[in-house]
Amino acid sequence: MELTTVWFIIIAFLWTSYFFLEGFDFGVGMLLPVLGRDDVERRVVINTIGPVWDGNEVWFIVAGAAMFAAFPEWYATLFSGFYLPLLAILLALIIRGVAFEYRGKSDDPRWRARWDKAIFWGSLVPAFLWGVAFANIVRGVPLDADHEFVGTLTDLLNPYALLGGLTTMILFVLHGAVFLALKTSGDIRVQARRVAGIAAVAAVAAGGSFLLITQLQHGKPVTWLTAGGAAAALLFAAAANGRGREGWAFIGTGTAIVLAVATLFTALFPDVMPSTLGAANSLTTENAASTHYTLTIMTWVAVVFTPIVMIYQGWTYWVFRKRIGTSHIPVREPVK
Amino acid sequence: MDPVDIARWQFGITTVYHFLFVPLTIGLSALVAILETAWIRTGKTAYLRATKFWGKLFLINFAMGIVTGIVQEFQFGMNWSDYSRFVGDVFGAPLAIEGLLAFFVESTFLGLWIFGWDRLPKLLHVMCMWLVSIGTVLSAFFILAANSWMQNPVGYRIDEETGRAVLTDFWAVLTNPVHLAAFPHTITAAFVTGGMFMAGVSAWHLARRKNVEVFRPSLKLALGVTLVASIGVAISGDLLGKTMTERQPMKMAAAEAIYETERPAGLSLFAVGTPDGGEEIFGIKVPAVLSFLSTGSWDGEVRGINDLQAEAEAAYGPGDYRPFVPVTYWNFRLMVGVGLLTALISAAGLVLLRRRGLPASPWIYRVGVLSLTLPFIANSAGWIFTEMGRQPWSVYGVLKTSASVSPGVSAGSMLISVVALTALYGVLMVIEAGLMIRYAKAGPPSEDEVLPPDSADDDDSERSLAFAY
Numbered sequence: 001m002e003l004t005t006v007w008f009i010i011i012a013f014l015w016t017s018y019f020f021l022e023g024f025d026f027g028v029g030m031l032l033p034v035l036g037r038d039d040v041e042r043r044v045v046i047n048t049i050g051p052v053w054d055g056n057e058v059w060f061i062v063a064g065a066a067m068f069a070a071f072p073e074w075y076a077t078l079f080s081g082f083y084l085p086l087l088a089i090l091l092a093l094i095i096r097g098v099a100f101e102y103r104g105k106s107d108d109p110r111w112r113a114r115w116d117k118a119i120f121w122g123s124l125v126p127a128f129l130w131g132v133a134f135a136n137i138v139r140g141v142p143l144d145a146d147h148e149f150v151g152t153l154t155d156l157l158n159p160y161a162l163l164g165g166l167t168t169m170i171l172f173v174l175h176g177a178v179f180l181a182l183k184t185s186g187d188i189r190v191q192a193r194r195v196a197g198i199a200a201v202a203a204v205a206a207g208g209s210f211l212l213i214t215q216l217q218h219g220k221p222v223t224w225l226t227a228g229g230a231a232a233a234l235l236f237a238a239a240a241n242g243r244g245r246e247g248w249a250f251i252g253t254g255t256a257i258v259l260a261v262a263t264l265f266t267a268l269f270p271d272v273m274p275s276t277l278g279a280a281n282s283l284t285t286e287n288a289a290s291t292h293y294t295l296t297i298m299t300w301v302a303v304v305f306t307p308i309v310m311i312y313q314g315w316t317y318w319v320f321r322k323r324i325g326t327s328h329i330p331v332r333e334p335v336k
Numbered sequence: 337m338d339p340v341d342i343a344r345w346q347f348g349i350t351t352v353y354h355f356l357f358v359p360l361t362i363g364l365s366a367l368v369a370i371l372e373t374a375w376i377r378t379g380k381t382a383y384l385r386a387t388k389f390w391g392k393l394f395l396i397n398f399a400m401g402i403v404t405g406i407v408q409e410f411q412f413g414m415n416w417s418d419y420s421r422f423v424g425d426v427f428g429a430p431l432a433i434e435g436l437l438a439f440f441v442e443s444t445f446l447g448l449w450i451f452g453w454d455r456l457p458k459l460l461h462v463m464c465m466w467l468v469s470i471g472t473v474l475s476a477f478f479i480l481a482a483n484s485w486m487q488n489p490v491g492y493r494i495d496e497e498t499g500r501a502v503l504t505d506f507w508a509v510l511t512n513p514v515h516l517a518a519f520p521h522t523i524t525a526a527f528v529t530g531g532m533f534m535a536g537v538s539a540w541h542l543a544r545r546k547n548v549e550v551f552r553p554s555l556k557l558a559l560g561v562t563l564v565a566s567i568g569v570a571i572s573g574d575l576l577g578k579t580m581t582e583r584q585p586m587k588m589a590a591a592e593a594i595y596e597t598e599r600p601a602g603l604s605l606f607a608v609g610t611p612d613g614g615e616e617i618f619g620i621k622v623p624a625v626l627s628f629l630s631t632g633s634w635d636g637e638v639r640g641i642n643d644l645q646a647e648a649e650a651a652y653g654p655g656d657y658r659p660f661v662p663v664t665y666w667n668f669r670l671m672v673g674v675g676l677l678t679a680l681i682s683a684a685g686l687v688l689l690r691r692r693g694l695p696a697s698p699w700i701y702r703v704g705v706l707s708l709t710l711p712f713i714a715n716s717a718g719w720i721f722t723e724m725g726r727q728p729w730s731v732y733g734v735l736k737t738s739a740s741v742s743p744g745v746s747a748g749s750m751l752i753s754v755v756a757l758t759a760l761y762g763v764l765m766v767i768e769a770g771l772m773i774r775y776a777k778a779g780p781p782s783e784d785e786v787l788p789p790d791s792a793d794d795d796d797s798e799r800s801l802a803f804a805y
Contacts, residue, residue, distance in 0.1 A: 047804045051447035054402065058443050061409050062435035068413065069432040072424020079413025079420075080742040083749050086414060091756060094403040098764060101399035104805045105771050148417075148744040290425040291495075294503045301433055309440045316444055319455050330800040 003295040004285040007070040008272070010302055012265035014066055018059035019130070019168070020257050025049040025056055027176015029096065029123025030169075032116055035180060035191050039109075042116060043329045046100065048183040051320050053100060055313055057093065069298050073147055073288035074272045081141060081149025082133055085156060089126045096122025127172045128165040132156065135164025135210075138218050138264050140282075143275035147283050160213060167203075167210040171260070174199035175253040178237065182246040185325035193241060196249065200238035207234060207256070211263060218267040226266060230259035339747045340738050343415040346754040348723075350407050352716050353761050357401035359715055362476060362523065363530015363561075364394040365469040370557065372462045381783050382549045389550065389780035390534065391465075395450065396771050400764065402443070407757065409435075415750060419730055419740035423485075426492050426503045430482040430510075438475035442468050454802035476526070477519055484515035486731050487722070488583040494734075501734065514583060517576035524568030525718070528678055529711035531562030535685065536708025537776045542694055543701030550780045552694070559685040566679035573675070574629070581630040584732055586644045587725035590659045591668040592626055593619070594640045600627040601638035609661060652733070659727045667721035674714040681707050 028049050036042030049056075067075040079086055095118040103115035139160055142151040177196035181189050211227040219227070237252025268274070272288050275281035289295065368391050375383035409431070412420050420427075448456065449464040456464070485491075491508030492501045503509070538555035541547055581588045589595075593607050595615055603626040607619030627636040641658055648657035685704065688695045726732055730740040 043804060047801065050805045051451040054443040055440065055447055057406075058435065058439045061406065061439055062432065064409055064413075065428065065432040065435045067428075068420065068424055069428030072421055072428055075413045075424065075428070076417035076420040076742075079410055080415075080417035080745050083414055083742075083745050084752070086410065087753050087756065090407055090410060091760060093406055094760060094764075097403040097406075098399050098767075100805060101395060102767065102771060105396075105775070146743075150744065290428065291502050293506075294425050294429055297503075297506050298429055298432060301436060305436050309436065309444075313440070313444050316448055319448060319452060324801070328800050329804050330802075 002285075003292060003299060004289040005270075006299060007066075007289065007295055008265075008269060008285045010299075010306075011063065011066055011070065012262070013306075014059060014063035015265075016258055016261040018056070018063055019172075019261055020254055021056035021059060022053070023127075023168075023172045023257050024175045024179035024253075025053045026123040026127040027172040027174065028180060029119045029176070030127065030173050031176050031180065031192070031195065032119055032123075034195060035177075035188055036116075039112060040326045040329050041188055042112075043104070044184055044188055044324050044326055045180065046103070046119070047324055047329070048180060050100070052313075052316060054097070055316065057097070066298070066302075070290055070295060071272055071283075071285070071288040072290060073283055077143065077147050077149060077273055077283060077288075078133075078137070081143075081151070082136070082156060084153055085129045085133060089129050092122045092125035094122075124169065128169040131165035131168030132161045134168075134261075134264055135161040135214075137273055138214060138268050140274035140276040142277050143273065143281045143283065144277065145281055147273075147275075147281065147288075150277075160217075163206065163210045163213070167206045167260075170199060170203045170206050171253070171257060174203045174234075174237070175250075175257060178241060178246065178249045178253050181241070182250050183323055185323040186327075188325070189323075193244065193246070196241045197238070200234065200241060203256075204231070204234050204238065207231070207260065211260060214263060214267060219263075220266060223263045223266050226259045226263040230256045230263060233259060337747055337751065339745065339750055340741045342747060342750040342754055343741050344737065346415060346750065346757065347411065348720070349754065349758055349761070350404065350411065351723075352719060353765075354401070354404040354408055355715060355719055356712055357397050357404065358472075358476075359522075359526035359529040359711065360397050360533055361394070361401045362469075362472040362526035363528070364390060364397065364533065365465060365472050365530075366527070367530050367534055367557065367561065368394055369462060369465040369469050371554070372465055376458050376462055381786060382553065384786050385547075385780040385783065386550045386554050388786060390554070391449075392775055393533075393537070393772060395446075396768065396775060398446065400768050404761070414753070415742055415745065416730075416740050417742035417744070419735065422500050422735050422740070423731060424500075426485060426489075426501050426509065427482050429503065429506065430478040430485075434475050434478035434482075438471045438478065441471035442475065445471070451801070451803055454799075473523060476522055480519045480522055481510050481512065481515050484512045484518050485509055487518075487580075487726060488512055488514040489731050489734050501731070513579050514576070517572055517579050521569060521572035521576050524565045524572060525675075525711065525715055527565035528562050528569060528675075529715060531558045531560075531565060531682065532678060532711050533708055534558035535562060535682070536705050539701045539704025540776070541779060543698060543705075545694070547779050548694070552689075555685070556689055559682045559689065562682035563679065563686060566675065566682060569675055570679070573672070577630060578632065581638070584726065585639050586641065586648070586657060587659065587664065587722070588630060589639060589641045589644055590661050590664040590725055591721065592638070593661050593665040594626070594638055595642050596640040597637060597643045598627075598640065599637040600624040600635050601630075602626055603629065604665075607665065609665075655728070657728060659725045664721055664725045667717040667724070670717035671714050671721060674710050674717070678707065678710045678714065681710075 028045060032042055032045050036045045099115040099118035099122060103112055136156050141149060141155065144150050174196060177192050177199050180192035181196060184192060208231055211230060215223055215227045233252050233255035237249045237256060240248035240252055270285045271282050272285060273283040368387055371383050371390060372387040375387055445464040445467040449468065452461055490512050491503065491505035493504050495502045535555055535558040538551040538558060541551045542555060592604055593609060593616055594601060602621030602623045605620045605622060607616050609616045624634050626638055628634050630638055645657055688700060728736050730737040
């Protein structure tokens, strides 16, 4: 296999891992005002992802940096072209990250309410905009002969992309609800299952139509399988959730996310950013890639270290495998 | 406004801001790991209380380091897309390796450390903080390899077809002579930062004779680390200066505001130049010292800005190849001066702590608390100096800053970005500083608070979490 193809797959893998992992902690963040009715409940919700959200977010950093290393043109065009949406994502991730760490540092209800808002919006904005961004990548954007983005912000906010944003947002809410049902005990767990049931309906509707349009307009024969698989996994998750099989439901939503992202990347290949101003302007795995030498070094590094990362991150989830309920939240003496 | 200027302001603001938190993270993670190790080895509760206290301050700082680091990773693509296209083949690799080797380790094991007090055996728990510490050092190694390549590009060629830089020797990039000096320089400076932070906060408590059993050992450890690291900063700084004189003579000439080539060259202590930095009006010099510092010989030749400008024009075509001298000259002095002062203060502090008990004079403690700010000043001055001193180049001698900016991004978008980030960073700075001061003043947890929960309720599933957000 060509190294450029290998790196396309690695980049797709990194983004898929990112959406699988941060997908549920975005969902948890968006569900904070829904499932956390008082401060203790909100702390239960937040602490389900407390030890892991930061490690999950690193997949995004690494995915971006890997694009820079393996496909510099892709990195340059994407991040300069999608400038304002990406800025919004960065600002959201900044306030969200600080919010997790600082929320509990004061007992003042106003202080906590502000950080709760930061967690909610800091989760919702990227959950929506990532869908917008990836739908636009697949759909194609105006690129000139130098691979520079020559469109405007309104070009990026087309109906297909907005549907993509809605899809990721709802999918992550569902993934987060199922995760919360799996990780909590007591009333929150019951409520999370109820919310997951509602979110599943919305996810099937939004995700189903988004994947169908994607398939009809940009799909390949093989993406019928992945898109169909994603839809089936969603239905499976909904059914499992309905029967209270939380582990299976989580596997279902996770599989749906993995297959949906796989659909997008497979539909994209061998382009990495198709141009709507003629195929000659499109960025592909060939014309966007780094040299063979750079890709060879990067391949060795990725092949050796990615499995190690997966092992120790997996171990973290094992260490913190216990469910959390309101009785587990320590009452801390606040600092004067 | 010119997009290049806006993008440069954003880079400057976000990078200096980010680097307020980074060295403290590097320094404190090791210090916290040392204290926790000391607790495990001796069983003394004071060390555990110290670990919890400094760990808390470390986390308040770490959160800011992480979130501001995200911007660093992506503003190359956003504001500097032509730079990214030009250097991606070389520059992207260390960045990606940094993420894969360092960021994952830091974030994952810190999560384990924060929440794992009752979930992990002691040894595994302290190992998590050591891994965080190693992660921060690895991170510095790779990002400095990338920066050193901008200072002194090696291990590459320019592709004839695309006109872009192409990696030819990754080992050369990792063993870049500038990197081999800049890496120890930065790491030791980070330990000075962590050390002085710990010393300053300890001094505040010791002045009030509060929790002496926690803060006296903390202070001793902090001052010892600061002094040793300061010596490391000086040695590596000397090496870096000599390497820079060889690789980027213009930067070092601008650091000294030397306009005409001199042999031997005196070290300028003070100089006033014309407002544009074009020439010197008045100054005080120590004979021959600069020659020795930059070449190792009392009679070495130090080339001046005007000669180097002529050389650069001959090599690269007409243009202005001089950095803005007032900024380089004063930041260089600030960095070196404040660095030396820090070393002196840590040495003095150690002398004062030789005997049992604590010095009486309140002034000693006031100086100690104020000194906490010194490394942050020196760190910022050092980076402003080395980055401004490389101008007009983004990659020295290869790519100009003016040719690096994103051609497709409007000045309006960039302005929104820099204003939004600066405003947010400003608000966060107030919040962070407020928390830091509040938690620093609050002092360590009491002995009772750090003791393990009573064994009466041994039912693990009902016990509350050792730590929760």
